[in-house]
Amino acid sequence: MNKMQPTATAPGVKQVPLLTTSEIARFKRDGFLVLPAVLDPELCHQAREAMWDAVATHLPHLKRDDPTTWKPASDKKSARLNAQRPDIGGDPYVFTEGHRFYVRNGAEQFMLDLAPRALWQVAEQLLGEGTVVWPAGADDSGYTTGPCFMSDDVVAGLATHGVEDTGQWPVEGSFTTEAALRLPGTGPVWSTGQGARGLYCTLPGSPSPGPDYRGAHSDGACYGRVRFQVTAYIDDLPPGSGGFTVWPGSHIRVWRDQWQAFLEGEKHTDDHLPERKAGGYTDPVILRTKADTRPVDCHGPAGTVVLWHTKILHIAGQNTSTDVIRQATIYGFQKTPESLPDPLVTDETNVDIWRDWSEEVRAVNELQ
Numbered sequence: 616m617n618k619m620q621p622t623a624t625a626p627g628v629k630q631v632p633l634l635t636t637s638e639i640a641r642f643k644r645d646g647f648l649v650l651p652a653v654l655d656p657e658l659c660h661q662a663r664e665a666m667w668d669a670v671a672t673h674l675p676h677l678k679r680d681d682p683t684t685w686k687p688a689s690d691k692k693s694a695r696l697n698a699q700r701p702d703i704g705g706d707p708y709v710f711t712e713g714h715r716f717y718v719r720n721g722a723e724q725f726m727l728d729l730a731p732r733a734l735w736q737v738a739e740q741l742l743g744e745g746t747v748v749w750p751a752g753a754d755d756s757g758y759t760t761g762p763c764f765m766s767d768d769v770v771a772g773l774a775t776h777g778v779e780d781t782g783q784w785p786v787e788g789s790f791t792t793e794a795a796l797r798l799p800g801t802g803p804v805w806s807t808g809q810g811a812r813g814l815y816c817t818l819p820g821s822p823s824p825g826p827d828y829r830g831a832h833s834d835g836a837c838y839g840r841v842r843f844q845v846t847a848y849i850d851d852l853p854p855g856s857g858g859f860t861v862w863p864g865s866h867i868r869v870w871r872d873q874w875q876a877f878l879e880g881e882k883h884t885d886d887h888l889p890e891r892k893a894g895g896y897t898d899p900v901i902l903r904t905k906a907d908t909r910p911v912d913c914h915g916p917a918g919t920v921v922l923w924h925t926k927i928l929h930i931a932g933q934n935t936s937t938d939v940i941r942q943a944t945i946y947g948f949q950k951t952p953e954s955l956p957d958p959l960v961t962d963e964t965n966v967d968i969w970r971d972w973s974e975e976v977r978a979v980n981e982l983q
């Protein structure tokens with residue numbers, strides 16, 4: 616058996632139940648699905664302890680037993696933290712931006728057991744058995760190794776997340792797959808499916824995104840290997856506390872328009888263009904969606920998972936609470952190079968949004 620691609624479910628990791636036909640239908644129609652409290656409470660507990668350990672070391676002004684201290688770090692403190700990149704490259708282990716702070720522990724084994732591996736059988740149900748990249752995580756040297764489709768946005772992400780420019784890939788991307796790209800554990804490990812995005816946390820009293828939801832976006836490019844992502848809460852998350860917020864149905868509209876733009880020649884990183892159709896933030900389809908669709912705040916108890924189509928319009932919600940830190944981890948499931956060869960990644964037949972999904976998913980009528 617190929618070590619990187621086991622065909623069985625993750626040994627020892629309790630699996631989230633398979634989706635029902637009506638759940639699949641809702642997922643296809645809305646582009647997201649909330650599964651309340653499906654993750655192992657012990658692993659959620661472990662992840663919370665890891666977060667508070669990281670806070671005690673890097674953000675000691677946040678006292679666990681005193682929510683009145685749960686305030687952003689000073690600019691000076693943030694700048695100092697954000698400059699502390701590991702010797703092997705990648706993002707700092709903990710960094711901050713306003714009311715957000717991040718713990719880049721997503722390639723650690725327990726974080727992969729927590730959500731990506733617990734959802735392995737669901738991932739195979741949705742994308743097809745034997746077609747999903749296995750999240751192996753970091754090895755003893757702190758590196759991860761996995762396949763990577765080197766498109767323009769992925770190459771740009773390497774530099775942004777502390778991976779030195781080796782000159783190995785053109786800045787516009789080669790649009791071919793590196794079979795075994797090595798990335799530091801705190802690097803952009805979501806590009807290879809080897810790690811989750813660690814913990815994305817929002818402190819209480821975060822600012823409003825405004826009536827036009829500036830900051831709402833669709834992740835990355837339409838081309839690539841990620842087909843759906845999961846956002847998982849490791850602690851209770853009441854409504855209005857910074858939950859993952861989505862625009863139902865936007866996945867279909869954004870997918871279609873971004874593919875059309877790509878087939879007309881626009882790439883995700885073409886920000887020099889006066890008018891973008893596939894930039895992910897201000898595309899006409901995104902402005903239209905914001906104008907005619909009400910966003911949904913996905914909340915739930917600890918262990919809740921939001922499954923979402925990778926192109927859905929979303930934003931991390933405003934945390935209006937006074938005593939809740941929104942604690943979420945995010946992971947994107949990718950199709951393997953064997954199941955989705957490079958020419959198909961950028962093939963025009965991809966305008967069929969469910970082309971690369973399982974027969975089971977393709978057979979379900981989303982309108983039922």
Ligand SMILES: [Fe+2]
Nearest residue numbers: 832833834929
């Ligand atoms: Fe995003």
